[in-house]
Amino acid sequence: MTYLTVPVMIIFGIFLLAMVMVGIWTYQETTTFSDFALGGRRLSAPVAALSAGASDMSGWLFLGLPGAVYAAGIGATWIAVGLVIGTYLNWRLVAPRLRTYTEMAGNSVTLSAYLEERFEDGSKVLRTVSATVIVVFFTVYVASALIAGGVLFEEIFGGGFEFALTVFAVVMVVYTFLGGFRAVSVTHSVQATLMFFAALALPLIGIGLLGGFDALGGVLGAKTPALLDMGAEAGFDDGGWETGKPLSGVAVISLLAWGLGYFGQPHILVRFMSIRSTREIPMARRIGVGWVIVVLAGASLVGLVGIAALDEPLENPETVFIALSAQLVNPWVAGILLVAVLAAIKSTADSQLLVSATALTEDFYRAFLNRRASDACLVFVARGTVVAVALVAYAIALSGGAVLDIVAYAWAGFGAAFGPVILLSLYWPRMTRAGAMAGIVTGAVTVVVWKRIDPLLGPLETGVYEMVPGVLVATAAALFFGRFVGRPPLRDWYGPMDNRTPQRMMAG
Template identity: 50%
Template sequence: MTSSTLASIATFAVYFVVMVVIGLWVFRRTASLSDFVLGGRQLNSWVAGLSANASDFSAWLLLGLPGAIYLSGLGEAWIAVGLAIGFAASWYLLAGRLRVFTERATDARSGGESNSLTLSSYLENRFGDRSGTLRAVSAILILVFYLFYVASGLVAMGGLFEQVFGMSANTAIVIGVSIVVLYTFLGGFLAVSFTDVIQAVMMWCALLVVPLVAIVAISTDPDRSLNGGAGSVFGGVSGLDGSWTPADALVPVVVISGLAWGFGYLGQPHILARFMGIRSRRDVPAAGAISVGWAVTAMAMALVVGFTGVAFFDQPLDEDMAEQVFPQLIQALMNPWVAGFLLAAILAAVMSTADSQLLVASAALTEDGYRAFLNRGASALSLVWISRGAVVLVAAVAAGIALSGNNTIMDLVGYAWAGFGAGFGPVILLSLYWRRMNRAGALAGMVTGGVAAIAWDVLDEQVLGTELYAMVPAVAASFLAIMVCNPLGRASQQMEQDFDRVDGEYKDLTPVG
């Protein structure tokens, strides 16, 4: 066993132990479904902000984005620009209002304030849907798209272990998902949020250190130069000979598709859960500043990682290895023990998103399935254990998807991101700002957006050939469906009163809970 492998094993082991210890520490504090799903709504600004980052920026940030930049050049940077805008917009437009509305809206089934624990229950209560249709449809969309999203993280985990330890990707997926399930199973939302803070710091430090060291190595080595010249910034590595493709950074479809990723933030349940779990809407501005600052700098550094990979490697990486450019740089540049820490940061990126998504998916099964339709009177402790069982179930299915396919991280993330962004983004946004929006419009927008996101990839690939990201037509279809179908229903007096009460509380300058 080499010193490099030994260092990586030791570092990874310490990281795993810390994650599990946090889960055990929180275990005794988890006594109700509210604790397990939203941590009792007690996140402070720092934890909420950094947890939102870690749960959002998965392996896509440390593997997918640098790999895409390495292959395609500056054209892929539009994704980062769109995400930065969308992330800031989600904190500004959604966070405070959603925090208040999920707690204050009248319970559609029993009356009184609802304290909605999930996105699906919020939609049911916001639109007074006693039939349960909105809750059921939204829960199904959450489960379907999260299976692909969690699978993307497991694919990344498999690639990392294969690269570092020479372990088969399938074995790595099984080991990785077992660790994630263990601490999520034990501690729920609080364990996930506290581990996210550690993981966010690790990810940011890794993104800062690696490109700096690479740039120093390139600038001080007289035998190195920027491979491909200035064109490398605008083009991308193509083919086994490492030739550069023509620039496409300013092609309209590339720009529009990249920027459209930003809208996805308005509909990601695992990020919206951080808005719902924050201690008070008064904590939102500070949390948003922390979160957006981290996100913008982290994405900028991830772009630099991709470009430094182009300049550093004399022999270009094969196309199927492009998403390993970050770990390849780490192993080539760093002392084995430092490399172990930095590689653990990549693992942190994977796990910090997978755990949040498992938690939201398990809540959909427990709160929006079992409790809503099968056993309204279930005890608090029984719901916690059912949620834990749901975590295991969802993880097992996602692992099956990861083990059976060879999709890239970017493909899987892009598919799920568009589904959530189009299925929930327009509905959530309008639900917080449009007083007369009703159940008919919400249901039409959710179904149309989700279906369009799924159908577009097939239609475009086989018929249209535009290469336009599915988010664009799917979001447009969702907004159109809402506007067309909303007149088919009506907002009840209770819904309008709820809206006015929440709107007034949100705008009130006095502290709120």
């Protein structure tokens, strides 16, 4: 099915050209490696907030979440509740201290460099392990986003998948290569605005055409009351919906547990590191959390409106946003709405691409090959690694869906590997290098092992999202080894800096 029209093509073309122009515009501002990796730590509160949100949500916002609600009803929105809570706690608990501590840690531009300095690891093992985890998983993450972008282009315009994949990849690489973090963050502001508009406009248009919220509820209730029950999961096949089954406590906890992943996502945490002042974090938190609430609520409503408004049930629930855009609005508006889907996919992929390239440059090239490299040299290497990571991701993406099997639990892997360690590094003075290493390794391994073992248990299968055991095991390991193995850092990380303590910053 294709929705090829001249207006949609024009809007997509303008959007892609604008992204390239941002890269050209920010090229002159990217003169140092700090500029390339963190935008020189000059992001304003609105830009930091919108960039964090845009880099977080990805195409899942307009494909996965509406599709889940379309298939199962509002019981699927527990995941959105968990994400809102996780977003708030991340801004509240992590952002102020991480911004300060990464500056104290030799103005660190990567999480790996921060962890090395925070735990006084002269062996560089901690930096190497954490950077390797970041580069490997994010390269695969970028590949999955390229696949999603290629599929979106193919779904809308038709044509070959390889050509669509190539166009998507080239545009993303060009502006990231030229402008680095600054270009990525500026484009995120535009993309986050598009995502906000799309998440709000499409469901409201659909609800208006149906006759209001009462009419929407009436249609859904007539199909099956389970669609409107937070404690139930409606059954779905291509013929329609049925009563389904109650959601178990384990299912609800697993959906809410997605929020735990925020504390360990490098592409989100780097936005906290880049904000120009801790005094701007309270404003950024309010903007960021408000944005997340609106877009998640809107995306959830898209799924419900799709059930009531579409002429025929969809074979693939994840196309509900695209199908509604084609059916309910004129081609010009549809073009804007569909560009928002592209923006969601791209805003996560470019963040992950940049974090991977920065880790390769800072944590491998400078740490092991050229410690005295100049800023010009580091920027040159960083731009080269952007291209290298993109080429590897592109090659993986051409192989198709096998990548998605790994990426399905990458969020849990990052959350479990880095979340407990980051939190403990910011709040527990006794934390040691051994505790950090134990937390990263056990968290990542537990997620991978749990994902493979739990389905093999047959009647004993728990169905628990791998984030839950991953975070629990990583926290226990970090606490145990942090308490009994090694010495605490000699440096006082909890003293004042420029007359500002982390405790005062938390008061915002």
